[in-house]
Amino acid sequence: MKSKSDIRTLAEIFCVFFKIGCFTFGGGYAMIPLIEREIVNNKKWIKEEEIVDIFAVSQAVPGAIAINSSTFVGYKIAGYKGSLAATMGVVLPSFGIITIIAAFLSAFQENPVVQAAFMGIRSAVVALILVAVIRMTQTSVKDILTALIAFLTVILILVLNIHPVITIVLGGLVGVVIFAFFPEKSKRIMKGANENHDIY
Amino acid sequence: MIYIRLLVTFIKIGLFSFGGGYAMIPLIQKEIESYNWLSSSEFADIIAISEVTPGPIAVNSATFVGYKAAGVLGGLVATIGVSIPSLVIIMIVSRFFFGYQKHPLNMMVFYGIRPVIVGLVATAAVSVAETAIFNSGISWSSVIEKGMNMINFGGMFIFAAALIALIKFKVHPILVIVASGIAGVLMF
Numbered sequence: 001m002k003s004k005s006d007i008r009t010l011a012e013i014f015c016v017f018f019k020i021g022c023f024t025f026g027g028g029y030a031m032i033p034l035i036e037r038e039i040v041n042n043k044k045w046i047k048e049e050e051i052v053d054i055f056a057v058s059q060a061v062p063g064a065i066a067i068n069s070s071t072f073v074g075y076k077i078a079g080y081k082g083s084l085a086a087t088m089g090v091v092l093p094s095f096g097i098i099t100i101i102a103a104f105l106s107a108f109q110e111n112p113v114v115q116a117a118f119m120g121i122r123s124a125v126v127a128l129i130l131v132a133v134i135r136m137t138q139t140s141v142k143d144i145l146t147a148l149i150a151f152l153t154v155i156l157i158l159v160l161n162i163h164p165v166i167t168i169v170l171g172g173l174v175g176v177v178i179f180a181f182f183p184e185k186s187k188r189i190m191k192g193a194n195e196n197h198d199i200y
Numbered sequence: 201m202i203y204i205r206l207l208v209t210f211i212k213i214g215l216f217s218f219g220g221g222y223a224m225i226p227l228i229q230k231e232i233e234s235y236n237w238l239s240s241s242e243f244a245d246i247i248a249i250s251e252v253t254p255g256p257i258a259v260n261s262a263t264f265v266g267y268k269a270a271g272v273l274g275g276l277v278a279t280i281g282v283s284i285p286s287l288v289i290i291m292i293v294s295r296f297f298f299g300y301q302k303h304p305l306n307m308m309v310f311y312g313i314r315p316v317i318v319g320l321v322a323t324a325a326v327s328v329a330e331t332a333i334f335n336s337g338i339s340w341s342s343v344i345e346k347g348m349n350m351i352n353f354g355g356m357f358i359f360a361a362a363l364i365a366l367i368k369f370k371v372h373p374i375l376v377i378v379a380s381g382i383a384g385v386l387m388f
Binding site: 021022023024031057058059060061062063064065066067068071072075076080083084087090091093094095097098099101102103105106113115116117118119120121122123124125126127128129130131132133134136137139140141146147149150151152153154157158163164165167168170171172173174175176178179186189190193 | 214244245247251253254257258268289291316325328331332357362366367
């Protein structure tokens with residue numbers, strides 16, 4: 001690649017991410033292997049070690065993982081313009097499809113067959129979310145304290161109707177307090193995290 | 201104006217959703233509840249639609265909520281809104297984050313935030329269950345009042361079957377959703 005931000009490169013970035021956006025079902029985590037195959041193996045735009053760090057950062061900062069990692073990869077390849085091209089590419093397919101579905105659903109919402117189908121689907125969605133909870137528990141709940149934090153979050157939201165943002169801030173504060181006042185505990189936690197090669 | 205309200209709301213949602221995917225659900229729900237953009241059962245349907253259509257769940261639900269609230273332009277505005285925090289934060293972070301990723305304070309903050317995300321996702325399961333498996337909101341008074349009548353047995357059966365299919369037999373989520381939709385048509 002001669003000039004990294006020429007129109008052809010940007011168009012290529014857009015197309016690759018458009019393709020990724022078309023074929024990922026089930027949200028951000030499902031997108032990770034696809035980005036890896038397209039960007040690292042096929043296009044060779046980014047090295048394998050770099051992509052692991054990019055996924056780690058994408059999960060650590062706010063925002064959807066899919067958008068974060070697309071923005072990041074685009075930026076690495078072609079700067080600001082690259083990140084815009086990548087983000088637009090990854091978002092467009094789902095925007096188009098959902099707009100059509102939302103329009104279609106409004107017309108059929110009162111249909112009893114559609115209602116019955118969604119009644120059944122909602123029950124399955126509860127199971128899907130529970131599976132995600134179980135998977136996340138394995139990497140995020142490692143001791144009594146983190147178990148307590150998870151439990152208290154549920155109570156704060158469901159019983160006391162606290163805003164979710166407040167619980168996120170409180171969780172972060174627990175970490176800061178341990179770091180500031182309990183250096184021994186904090187060292188133990190970090191040692192454990194490093195041994196497990198956590199990416200967050 | 202509704203477009204500005206959608207934009208600001210979804211910037212806020214993008215800004216405070218850590219962990220992606222289902223972690224966004226309680227946040228989006230809280231916000232749309234306060235504006236009455238969608239009913240809670242319509243909201244549960246977004247999750248199902250997001251699972252069977254490609255793309256990140258955050259974008260899917262932003263587009264859906266925006267469309268329902270204010271048509272195609274509403275969907276566009278909400279989608280842009282939910283993407284803005286990612287664009288801005290990643291552009292800043294990508295310049296110097298790599299050096300701080302293993303900083304102890306950073307690690308400890310996420311030690312505290314990660315279990316909160318687990319709790320948030322768990323509450324998303326509860327709120328969808330209220331519209332699918334139970335006939336009313338889950339509270340002590342409804343348990344005492346209605347007893348077993350508050351359980352929707354058809355919904356409970358589909359839920360249990362889906363859970364077994366997903367965990368025990370590793371069936372693909374899209375297949376589980378399609379099958380449960382067919383089961384719904386046959387049962388309800």
